[in-house]
Amino acid sequence: MSISVNTMRAIDHWVGVPLCALVSPLVALVDRIKSLVSPDLAQPKKLLFIELSEMGSAILVDPAMRNAQARGAEIFFLIFKSNRASLTLLNTVKPENIFTIDSSSLGGLIKDTLRFLILARRHKIDTAIDLELFSRFTALLTGLCGARRRVGYHIFHGEGLWRGFMLTRKVHYNPHIHITKNFLSLIHAAFAKEIEVPFSKIHIPDSEVRLEQAVIDPISLRKVQERIEKKAKEANIPYAFGKDRIILINPNASDLLPQRRWAQQRFSELIQAIHQRYPNDLILITGSPAEFVYVEKVRSVANVKQAINFAGQVSFAELPPLYTLSDVMVTNDSGPGHFSAVTPLRTVVLFGPETPALYGSVGNSIAITANLACSPCVSAANHRKTPCHDNVCMQAITVEQVLEKVAIQLQGVDQAKAR
Secondary structure, eight states, rough: OOOHHHHHHHHHHHHHHHHHHHHHHHHHHHHHHHHHOSSSSSOSEEEEOEEEEOHHHHTTTTHHHHHHTTOOOEEEEEGOOOOOGGGGOOSSSGGEEEEOOOOSSSHHHHHHHHHHHHHHHTEEEEEEEEEESHHHHHHHHHHHHHSSSEEOOOOOOSSSSOOOOOOEEEOOTTTTHHHHHHHHHHHHHHHOOSSOOBBBBOOGGGOOOOOOOOOOOHHHHHHOOOOHHHHHHHOOOOOOBBTTTTEEOOOOOOOOOOGGOOOOHHHHHHHHHHOOOOOTTTEEEEEEEEGHHHHHHHHHHHOOEEEEOOOTOOOOOHHHHHHHOSSSSESSSSSSHHGGGGGSEEEEEEESSHHHHHOOOOOOOEEOOOOOOOOOOOOGGGOOOOOOOSHHHHTTTHHHHHHHHHHHHHHHHHHTTTT
C-alpha cells in the first residue's frame, strides 16, 4: 500500500520537526569540529542534488546541473524511485550516480533512506544541494549525508516551515523569479569562494535558463509513429502522417495537487472545438496506463471520431519521440508541460493554483492563467497544500481562450515546418 501525499506531509511535520530539533545540534557540533581541523575551502568535486517528489523539477534543474558540470563537478542525484525516469530524458546524470528512495511503503522509505546515507559516504559526496524548498525530510538527508558543504533555502527571519540548521550555505529563496533561476542561485552558493549572508548576490540573466534538447532515437521515433498510424487505422481515421497535424490533449494532473485539473467536460468541449476548426487533424488524448478510464471519459463525452484515447500507449522513455512527432499539446500544469520542453513541441499550459512566473515551462510554451486575487494559493510556505476545494481559477479558463492559443501555436509550427 503506497503512502498518500497527505500522509507524507503529516510525517514531514510531526516527525520531521522533532527530528530536525534533535539532529541540528549534532550536525552543528560535527561542523564545528571539522572546521577546527581544516577550513572548508575546496571547490565541489562530488556534488549531490536532492529532489524527491517533483518529476518536472528534474527538467527545470537541468541548467543548474550542467552549470555545475561545466565548473568541474561530478554530479549525483537523489530522487524517489517512482520519479527516476524523469532523469533519463536528458541523461545529464550518469545512471550509476542516481540514488533512489522507495516511497511506496513506510518500510521501504526507511530502508532506502538508511541505504542512501551509507552510499553517500562511500561515494565521498563533498557537496549536497537541497532543491526542495522547505521539506524537513530532505533537510535531514542533507544534514546527515556526510557532505561538508551543504546548500539550500533558508527562511532567515521568515515564519513557518522551520527545518533546523542543516545548511552551511543558506540561500534566500526568491518567489519573484523563475524556479530555474532559483536553482542556478544554489550553484553559485555551492561554488562561491566567500561566505555571503544570504547567498546569492548575483544577477542571473535569461540566457542561463537554456534547456538542452533530448536526443531522439530514430528507431523509437519510428515505433511511436507506427503505433499512432495503427491506432488511427483501427479507428478508421483517414490520417496522413506529415500532412495532417497531431494535437495532444493531456487532461489529467498528479494527485499531488488535484486543484490543477481543468474539468473533464472542458477538455471534451475543447476537443470538439479543435475538431470543428481543424477537421483533418489527429487528436491524441494522452495519459499514463492508470489514467485510461479518466481519458476515456474525456474522449467519449467529446464523441469526435478524430480523437483517440492514447493513454498508456507510450512508455515514459517514448515521450520525447511522441512530442517530436506532434505539433501542439494542451495540458494542465503538470509534468508533460516540462517534459515536452526538451523537444520542439509547442505547448499551451493551463495554470491555476500555481503561477507560470515561477513554474512555467521553459520550452516553446504559452501559459494561460486567470490571475485571480487568490491565486497562486500554493507555495513553498504552505507545503503546496491549499484549503481550496473549488478551483475557480481553473474554471475561469474558457475553451475559447485555449482554442485561441492553440491556433497561435499551430500557426507557428506550420511556419516552422513550411507546411
